[in-house]
Amino acid sequence: MTSSSGKTWGSRFGEAADPMAQAFTASLRFDRRLWAHDIEGSAAWARALGRAGLLTTAERDELLRGLAAVAAEIESGRFPFRPELEDIHTNVERRLIELVGPVGGKLHTGRSRNDQIALDERLYLREIIGHVDAGLREIQAALVARAEEHADAPMPGYTHLQRAQPILLAHHLLAYVLMFQRDRERLADGRARVNVLPLGASALAGAAFPIDREALARELGFAAPTANSLDAVSDLDHVLEFLGAAAILGMHLSRLAADLTLWATSEFGFVEFADAFATGSSIMPQKKNPDVAELIRGKSGRLYGNLVAVLTTMKGLPLTYNSDMQEDKEPLFDTVDTLEAIFRVVPPMLGTLTFKVERMREAAGANYSTATDLADYLVRKGMAFREAHEVVGRTVRHGLATGKELSQLSLEEFRRFSPLIGPDVHDALTVESSLNARAVLGGTAPGAVKRALDAAREMIVRAPRA
Numbered sequence: 001m002t003s004s005s006g007k008t009w010g011s012r013f014g015e016a017a018d019p020m021a022q023a024f025t026a027s028l029r030f031d032r033r034l035w036a037h038d039i040e041g042s043a044a045w046a047r048a049l050g051r052a053g054l055l056t057t058a059e060r061d062e063l064l065r066g067l068a069a070v071a072a073e074i075e076s077g078r079f080p081f082r083p084e085l086e087d088i089h090t091n092v093e094r095r096l097i098e099l100v101g102p103v104g105g106k107l108h109t110g111r112s113r114n115d116q117i118a119l120d121e122r123l124y125l126r127e128i129i130g131h132v133d134a135g136l137r138e139i140q141a142a143l144v145a146r147a148e149e150h151a152d153a154p155m156p157g158y159t160h161l162q163r164a165q166p167i168l169l170a171h172h173l174l175a176y177v178l179m180f181q182r183d184r185e186r187l188a189d190g191r192a193r194v195n196v197l198p199l200g201a202s203a204l205a206g207a208a209f210p211i212d213r214e215a216l217a218r219e220l221g222f223a224a225p226t227a228n229s230l231d232a233v234s235d236l237d238h239v240l241e242f243l244g245a246a247a248i249l250g251m252h253l254s255r256l257a258a259d260l261t262l263w264a265t266s267e268f269g270f271v272e273f274a275d276a277f278a279t280g281s282s283i284m285p286q287k288k289n290p291d292v293a294e295l296i297r298g299k300s301g302r303l304y305g306n307l308v309a310v311l312t313t314m315k316g317l318p319l320t321y322n323s324d325m326q327e328d329k330e331p332l333f334d335t336v337d338t339l340e341a342i343f344r345v346v347p348p349m350l351g352t353l354t355f356k357v358e359r360m361r362e363a364a365g366a367n368y369s370t371a372t373d374l375a376d377y378l379v380r381k382g383m384a385f386r387e388a389h390e391v392v393g394r395t396v397r398h399g400l401a402t403g404k405e406l407s408q409l410s411l412e413e414f415r416r417f418s419p420l421i422g423p424d425v426h427d428a429l430t431v432e433s434s435l436n437a438r439a440v441l442g443g444t445a446p447g448a449v450k451r452a453l454d455a456a457r458e459m460i461v462r463a464p465r466a
Contacts, residue, residue, distance in 0.1 A: 027087045030329050035088050037123035038116070039071050041199060041220070042092065045111055048200075048216045052209055054110070059103050066100035067092075089113050089120075110211060112203035114233040114321045119199045121332075123220070125242055128336050129191045133464070135343030136180045136249070140460045142347040143180075146355075147173040148453060152446055154431050155270065155360035156369055165372055166364040166431045169355060170453065171444040176256050177456050183249040184464035190241040197222040201232035204320040234320040236310065239328050243307040246335045250303035253342060257297040260353070261290045269359045274352035277345070292345055299338050306331035361431070368396050368406055370429045373437065377428045381420040391417050 043064055050060035070092055073079040085091045090113075097104035147170035157167035197217040200207050206229040213225035226232035263270035273290050281287035309331045313324050371392050378388035395417045399406060406429050414421040427433060439445035442452070 022084065022086075025086065025323070026083060027326055027329065028081065028083055028085070028091060030333060031120075032081065032088045032091075033333065034120040034124055035074050035092065036071065037120040037127075038088055038092055039067050040123060041116065041119045042096075042107060043067050044216060044220050045199065046107055047219065048211050049106070049109055049209075051215065052211055054209055055106060059106060062100050062103050063096070063107055066096045066104060069099050070095050087113075089116055110202060110207035110209040111199070112201075112233070114203050115198050115201040118201070118233055118235075119197070119220075121329075122194050122196070122198065122222075122238065125194050125238060125332075126191060126221075129187050129194065129242070132187055132246075132249075132339055132343075133184050135339065136184050137460055138343065138347045139350070140177045140180050140456070142350040143173045143177050144453065144456050144460065146350060146353065147177075147449075147456075150355055150357060151449060151453065153355070153357040153360060154364040154435060156363045156366075157444075163363070163367040163369050166369055166434045167444040168435065168446065168449050169357070169360060170449050172259075174449070174452050174456055176252065177460075179252040179255075180249070181459060181464065183245060183252060186245040186248065187242070188464040190238065190245055192223070193241060194238040195221075195223045197225045198232035198235075199225075201226060201229035204230055204233055230320050234317070234322075234325075236314055236325060236328055239332055240307070240310055240314070243303075243310055243331065243335055246339060247300075247303045247307045249339070250300035253346070254297045254300040257293040260293050261297070264290050264293075268363075270356055270363075272354040272356065273349070274354070277349045277352060292349055296342055296346065299342065302338050303335055306335045365407070365431045366405065368399065370406060370431070370434045371396055373429055373434045374406060374425070376437065377425060378418060378420055381422075383418070383420060 046055065046060050046063040046067070049055045050057065055063070070079070073095070079091075079095065081091055082094070085094055093104070093108065096107065150169045153169040154166050155169045155172065156163040157165050157172070197213065197220060199216060199220075200211050200213040202208070217223070217225045226235075260271060260273075262268055264273055273288070273293070275288075277290075277292045278288045279291040281289065310328045313327045317324055374395065375385065375388040375392045378391060379385050383391070395406070395409070395414065398413065398417070399409060407426060411421070411423060411425065414425055436445050439448050441448065
């Protein structure tokens with residue numbers, strides 16, 4: 001039975017909680033989203049109590065019926081949430097007792113809110129990792145689709161935000177596909193550490209009844225029970241791993257958004273956002289701002305902050321459970337909500353971009369972007385690369401002084417810098433020649449990129465390796 005105060009622990013206390021303190025410690029406002037997982041775990045616990053001989057078959061069935069009724073009330077919006085009952089766990093338990101009577105008080109036998117909370121969070125996180133993986137697959141598929149549309153479109157590659165060498169637009173987009181694949185792999189790897197059953201650890205020392213934790217783990221789809229009851233109720237590593245993976249994912253999304261917002265400037269002119277994914281200015285009628293991409297970039301800060309918040313909360317906690325650990329829920333839920341919001345807008349945003357391929361092609365061959373190809377040309381003629389680098393540097397300086405691109409220099413001008421340069425030099429300095437030369441695995445040559453596209457399509461549909 002609960003105390004007259006409604007608290008599951010209230011019989012020890014002779015004075016009611018201060019209303020301000022009660023509001024301060026309550027978590028129902030945010031942990032109510034765990035209700036389905038709480039009921040799933042409670043139903044499994046009722047069956048475990050039955051197997052252990054602590055409930056009769058009739059009692060077990062009555063508890064399961066009551067839990068199903070609670071779930072139906074919550075789903076229909078009829079559940080009488082009571083903030084004074086602190087959290088979702090106590091709300092569910094109190095309503096269960098109201099529906100089935102005193103037998104409802106038997107459900108908590110051998111169980112603590114400590115292992116109950118730990119279980120709910122692991123069930124929730126296991127489900128969420130699947131949602132995040134699905135969201136990443138959609139983004140990857142959108143990137144691959146755009147890469148296939150522009151499989152042969154050249155653009156400048158950059159280092160230090162300076163034009164460096166010609167690449168294919170598809171090659172650039174596929175780089176993000178691989179980044180997101182690593183995110184999927186990190187999440188899959190972390191799921192293995194999420195997928196451990198804490199239920200049965202009780203408050204900290206383990207349940208005092210003969211609960212078959214291996215059977216309980218199998219029933220709830222966990223790989224195994226936790227091996228140490230102290231660790232089971234004080235561990236948030238799995239939450240931190242998820243927040244860390246989400247922060248890295250946020251960084252990748254931010255970099256993609258940064259590329260697109262840069263490319264949308266008049267200075268670059270490589271891409272235009274659809275009107276549906278842009279906004280205007282309240283004062284400048286001509287403006288078209290890439291606000292959606294900018295906010296994707298900005299929300300990486302939330303993801304970083306949520307990770308740091310939980311790391312900071314955990315860094316000085318003694319074993320085992322402390323109420324400080326309640327502070328992991330809001331950062332976790334905020335990270336989940338942030339990612340889900342991003343996943344809803346990124347695929348359609350990518351799908352409606354207009355790539356200015358002619359502008360990209362023009363820029364790909366400008367600013368001496370094939371200078372490295374001239375050095376490689378000289379290497380093929382027998383010159384050491386370091387000498388070739390020096391020769392090409394002087395050639396570029398000449399081009400700058402005369403206002404000519406490499407393609408505009410005459411053979412006579414080239415030969416001032418090396419007698420090895422022959423009439424075939426101009427063919428070696430085209431954008432197409434530069435691209436075709438880089439046919440190594442992972443390179444930007446059209447053939448290599450086509451193979452990479454084929455591999456990416458197959459990779460997306462497979463479950464990521466853990």
